[in-house]
Amino acid sequence: MAEMSDGIILVGIDEAGYGPILGPMVASATAFEVPGGLSDACLWKALRKSVRETTETRDSRIPILDSKKLYHRKEGLARLERSVLSAVHAWQGSPSTMRRLLGCLCSNVLERLGEYPWYREADPDLPTSADAGSIRIAGNLLKRDLSTQSIRLAGCWSEVLLEGQYNRLVNQTRNKAVVLFGLVLRLIHRVAEAYPRHELRIFVDKQGARDRYAEPLLQAFQDRRLKVLEENDDDSAYELVSGPSKWRVRFTQSGESKHLPVALASLISKYLRELLMGCFNAYWSEQVPDLRSTAGYYQDGLRFLKAIRPHVRRLGIDEQVLIRQRSGVEA
Numbered sequence: 314m315a316e317m318s319d320g321i322i323l324v325g326i327d328e329a330g331y332g333p334i335l336g337p338m339v340a341s342a343t344a345f346e347v348p349g350g351l352s353d354a355c356l357w358k359a360l361r362k363s364v365r366e367t368t369e370t371r372d373s374r375i376p377i378l379d380s381k382k383l384y385h386r387k388e389g390l391a392r393l394e395r396s397v398l399s400a401v402h403a404w405q406g407s408p409s410t411m412r413r414l415l416g417c418l419c420s421n422v423l424e425r426l427g428e429y430p431w432y433r434e435a436d437p438d439l440p441t442s443a444d445a446g447s448i449r450i451a452g453n454l455l456k457r458d459l460s461t462q463s464i465r466l467a468g469c470w471s472e473v474l475l476e477g478q479y480n481r482l483v484n485q486t487r488n489k490a491v492v493l494f495g496l497v498l499r500l501i502h503r504v505a506e507a508y509p510r511h512e513l514r515i516f517v518d519k520q521g522a523r524d525r526y527a528e529p530l531l532q533a534f535q536d537r538r539l540k541v542l543e544e545n546d547d548d549s550a551y552e553l554v555s556g557p558s559k560w561r562v563r564f565t566q567s568g569e570s571k572h573l574p575v576a577l578a579s580l581i582s583k584y585l586r587e588l589l590m591g592c593f594n595a596y597w598s599e600q601v602p603d604l605r606s607t608a609g610y611y612q613d614g615l616r617f618l619k620a621i622r623p624h625v626r627r628l629g630i631d632e633q634v635l636i637r638q639r640s641g642v643e644a
Contacts, residue, residue: 321352322467322508324515325574326500329380329582331493334637335609335617336590338474340496341418341581343400343574344467344504351464352514356573363451363458364573375399375451377576379569380583386608390587395443395451397584400577402452403459404466407445411588412436418471418581425475429634431596432475432589441591470503471585472496477634484638490521498533501562513560516575518568524549526564600624
């Protein structure tokens with residue numbers, strides 16, 4: 314039987330694009346390997362020389378916080394992009410294009426991009442808005458800070474659910490909350506496959522109004538014994554054990570403000586979605602003169618759809634790969 318590693322993997326999982334009717338839904342996981350003595354430490358404090366949890370613009374450290382606080386569409390992509398690409402640089406270098414970044418995080422989505430006219434040929438250079446030099450400097454600072462603290466950025470993973478695939482899964486489950494939870498389980502699988510001999514402590518931003526996760530966790534990980542640690546309005550925590558391998562999975566309210574790995578996962582999910590929405594908007598602006606871009610949320614999505622619908626018919630585009638369904642009872 315394989316011995317467990319002394320290092321502990323702290324994992325954060327969060328999503329972007331749960332609510333829109335246009336564009337993809339993205340969930341991401343980030344993992345940090347820490348010594349056992351730092352397993353309960355605040356990573357914002359441990360890495361305070363290189364990261365911050367504020368939006369203060371005069372501070373050159375990398376802001377890692379809830380994407381809703383860092384990114385505002387009217388202000389542009391630069392701040393969000395700098396944070397994400399600096400972290401990616403510290404992890405394994407700087408991808409030069411969107412597809413190279415997707416290849417690092419979720420290579421399985423690359424073959425599906427060809428099914429969509431707005432993604433088929435798209436591959437914008439990175440960074441799109443932020444300064445490349447600033448990204449390298451911040452990324453190198455984070456890399457040194459991690460090394461000094463004996464912490465390692467152990468990996469980043471994403472699951473990108475494109476529009477047509479999203480609709481197929483919602484048709485099967487009749488519940489988009491179940492679809493999102495499936496992405497979370499897939500990310501846990503991927504982290505566990507990468508680190509089978511480490512103790513995992515996994516923090517997930519809470520899934521809507523759900524408080525109980527024992528049954529779907531048992532179904533997904535049938536080889537593990539599950540113990541419920543707590544279930545309440547704020548936190549639901551579980552221990553899953555198989556031999557010497559132990560995971561703790563905690564679903565927590567406002568996880569982005571409590572755990573740096575969750576905040577970073579939030580940023581990565583939002584950044585990937587915004588990159589793909591940029592491709593979506595660029596395609597349709599070529600088809601429809603003077604078309605105002607959209608973030609894809611319901612009301613503005615309806616405005617956008619009204620403007621492009623004649624061209625959807627002209628181009629022979631199946632609306633099942635364009636418009637996300639809103640069916641199903643959300644948990």
